[in-house]
Amino acid sequence: MRFMIIVKATADSEAGKMPSRELLTEMGKYNEQLINAGVLLAGEGLHxxxxxxxxxxxxxxxxxxxxxxxxxxxxxxxxxxxxVKSKEEAIEWVRRCPNPFECDSEIEIRQVFEMEDFGDAATPELCAQEERMRAQLAQA
Known part of the structure; x- marks a missing residue:
């Protein structure tokens, strides 16, 4: 199961306040844990x-x-x-995350749709197209 972990903005992040060296260090350690566990697919901060x-x-x-x-x-x-294997596992990973803004903040956890979630609307042709596109992305 794939999950998008969404870091909600704060007034400081919208003002362009950059994180401290300490927070960047803690986030780097957290990201390494995700990578070493084999669960991280992507992750970025946004302007x-x-x-x-x-x-x-x-x-x-x-x-x-x-x-x-x-x-x-x-x-x-x-x-x-x-x-990860479950929403509960995603929650456990987020609970380990350093506070992203060193102030009150919120992280949202949302499951990503898979083709099988679409039932009969996911025709064999659409599923094959999805597999081709994922293979192309993996090569990029």
Missing amino acids: PSARGARVKFEGSKRTVVDGPFAETKELIAGFWLIQ
Whole structure:
């Protein structure tokens, strides 16, 4: 099972405040633990929303809105993508994580859809296409 571990933004992260050397060191150790356990697939921090954009979809119309975005509690400051056996195991990994901002913060855990989750809508052709794309990504 794959899980996206979503680090929620804070006022400091949105202001562009960089983490301390100590926090970077602790995060590096944590990431090494994830790698050594064979569960880390990807993980990155994100720049503040002021440097981002959103694309709003209304029918066939697309509207681009530049950041910053107001609702800090709804923004993402970073993520990990991990592969573990259960939600409980994902929770245990997150419980070991250093506090990402050295202040009150929140991390959300969300399971990633797999093709089998889509039932009959996941035709053999779509499943084969998914496998081809994953193989291409693995080679990149």
